[in-house]
Amino acid sequence: MKITSAEYIKAAAKPDQFPEPALPEVAFAGRSNVGKSSLINTLVHRKKLAQTSGTPGKTRLIHFYDINHRFSFVDLPGYGYAKVPESMRRSWRPMVEGYLRGRPNLALVVLILDVRRDPSGEDMALVEWLNHQGIRHLFVLTKADKLSGNERRARERHLKGLLGIPGDQKLVLFSARTGEGKDEIWRQIEGVSK
Numbered sequence: 001m002k003i004t005s006a007e008y009i010k011a012a013a014k015p016d017q018f019p020e021p022a023l024p025e026v027a028f029a030g031r032s033n034v035g036k037s038s039l040i041n042t043l044v045h046r047k048k049l050a051q052t053s054g055t056p057g058k059t060r061l062i063h064f065y066d067i068n069h070r071f072s073f074v075d076l077p078g079y080g081y082a083k084v085p086e087s088m089r090r091s092w093r094p095m096v097e098g099y100l101r102g103r104p105n106l107a108l109v110v111l112i113l114d115v116r117r118d119p120s121g122e123d124m125a126l127v128e129w130l131n132h133q134g135i136r137h138l139f140v141l142t143k144a145d146k147l148s149g150n151e152r153r154a155r156e157r158h159l160k161g162l163l164g165i166p167g168d169q170k171l172v173l174f175s176a177r178t179g180e181g182k183d184e185i186w187r188q189i190e191g192v193s194k
């Protein structure tokens with residue numbers, strides 16, 4: 001996808017603060033520090049559209065972006081990091097569920113996992129919850145640059161098993177460092193929001 005414009009819209013914590021649901025929306029979810037904001041930046045070729053950090057818990061509100069006046073991207077706060085303050089951990093569930101449950105223009109949730117780690121209880125709970133709500137989702141295994149080709153294939157198989165994904169369904173291997181996987185993620189986004 002050729003990016004002609006990528007603009008920050010706003011941050012919000014509650015549904016009455018969300019922007020008008022005018023465009024098909026893609027939300028990026030996953031554990032804190034997994035690389036959600038970096039993935040958004042890679043997709044839109046901007047180093048600093050979404051703020052990233054080596055310290056977990058950088059994204060604390062729901063951030064909305066307008067991409068090409070054609071899609072809306074949503075950077076969700078991450079979950080499950082022990083060092084994130086308790087108050088923030090408590091606010092995560094109502095904030096993110098409030099978003100995922102009631103967003104009429106939500107076209108796809110991109111669920112991001114670290115290719116090197118097994119899914120946490122919170123990852124699995126989110127997957128189950130998305131399945132239960134019938135919300136379309138795409139699994140992305142990020143930080144692929146940290147593994148060799150053989151290791152990746154082994155991790156991909158292993159994670160498919162843990163996540164209960166059929167053998168023929170794709171997981172996307174991605175790296176914000178190399179850009180690998182970016183085109184495939186765009187194909188999936190364009191596919192669901194036609």
Ligand SMILES: Nc1nc2c(ncn2[C@@H]2O[C@H](COP(=O)(O)OP(=O)(O)OP(=O)(O)O)[C@@H](O)[C@H]2O)c(=O)[nH]1
Nearest residue numbers: 032033034035036037038052053057058059078176
């Ligand atoms: N090697 C490598 N590092 C990555 C990749 N993606 C993200 N990172 C690093 O991981 C750290 C966290 O990235 P963020 O994009 O801020 O993660 P996040 O999921 O938005 O984190 P929160 O906002 O805290 O939930 C940063 O130090 C990034 O540079 C990747 O594909 N490869």
Ligand SMILES: [Mg+2]
Nearest residue numbers: 036037058059
């Ligand atoms: Mg972030």
